[in-house]
Amino acid sequence: MIVTGYQTLEDRDNIDEVEMDGPFACYRKNVWLGNGFYFWDTNIEWAHVWGEVSHKRFGRKYLIGSCAIIIDNLCFDLQGNMLHLQQLKEVYEVLVASPLFTGKDISVGKVIEYLKRKGIFNYKSIRSGEITNQALKVSYGGTRREHLVVNPRVQICVIEAKGVILPPFKVVYPED
Amino acid sequence: MAQKLKELLAKTSQEDLDREWAEIEALGFEGPSMEEFIQINSQRPVVSEVNSNVYFSLGNSSNFNLSGSEQNLAIAA
Numbered sequence: 001m002i003v004t005g006y007q008t009l010e011d012r013d014n015i016d017e018v019e020m021d022g023p024f025a026c027y028r029k030n031v032w033l034g035n036g037f038y039f040w041d042t043n044i045e046w047a048h049v050w051g052e053v054s055h056k057r058f059g060r061k062y063l064i065g066s067c068a069i070i071i072d073n074l075c076f077d078l079q080g081n082m083l084h085l086q087q088l089k090e091v092y093e094v095l096v097a098s099p100l101f102t103g104k105d106i107s108v109g110k111v112i113e114y115l116k117r118k119g120i121f122n123y124k125s126i127r128s129g130e131i132t133n134q135a136l137k138v139s140y141g142g143t144r145r146e147h148l149v150v151n152p153r154v155q156i157c158v159i160e161a162k163g164v165i166l167p168p169f170k171v172v173y174p175e176d
Numbered sequence: 177m178a179q180k181l182k183e184l185l186a187k188t189s190q191e192d193l194d195r196e197w198a199e200i201e202a203l204g205f206e207g208p209s210m211e212e213f214i215q216i217n218s219q220r221p222v223v224s225e226v227n228s229n230v231y232f233s234l235g236n237s238s239n240f241n242l243s244g245s246e247q248n249l250a251i252a253a
Contacts, residue, residue, distance in 0.1 A: 029203070029204035029205065030205075031205060032205065034205060035203075087177050087178065090177070090178035091177055091178050091181055093178070094178050094181050094182050094185070095181075098185050099190075100185055100188060100190055100193045101193075104197060105201075107205060109205035110197075110200050110201070110203075110205050113200050113203065113205065114196070114197070114200055115177070115181070117196065117200075118181075118184055120177055120180045120181055120184065121177070
């Protein structure tokens, strides 16, 4: 499967440079899936939201670049593959049961980094989503309260770009 | 993956684990705990909504406002 990934960046009036050198890896401390190239999956509105909260509210302009991303069996797909989610749950259960991890802060990013270092995590990307309180919910109808969330916020962290990120990387916002 | 991890941990000393984990801690990764993440994602795609009667239509798709807590989960994409 090929999806469209969107990356929000500060607009420094250097679109040509961004298109030539992008996309860019992220090494911020608040990355929650570890270091890599981060993209919003398919829904450009989340890229705009991130531009608003991380740039515009601080008086900076932002731009959004886009490229194609391959989601295949080398993607640890926590959004679309329930087996992978189950595997993560099993990893968590092992860690919780191990006295070695007593008292340790077991966050997703740290665990993935540990698995990478030990050669257990052999994926080139991670796809993961969350349900926000901006979720758009469509009822299944009747008296049931269950509903379908039609705009989950999904991100892709590409650990190894080769063979996963497909050029070109084009700036799609602002438009010409 | 879990089985390989279990085998690995069986051969790992507390001292080695503490040292490696300190290196990872030093990277400063934030984000949800494993437990929080699994709880959230186990609810998809069908969500049992308990506390809200609000159902959006598809026509409300431009309504995006981030709360402070959500910014903690948002990252530099």
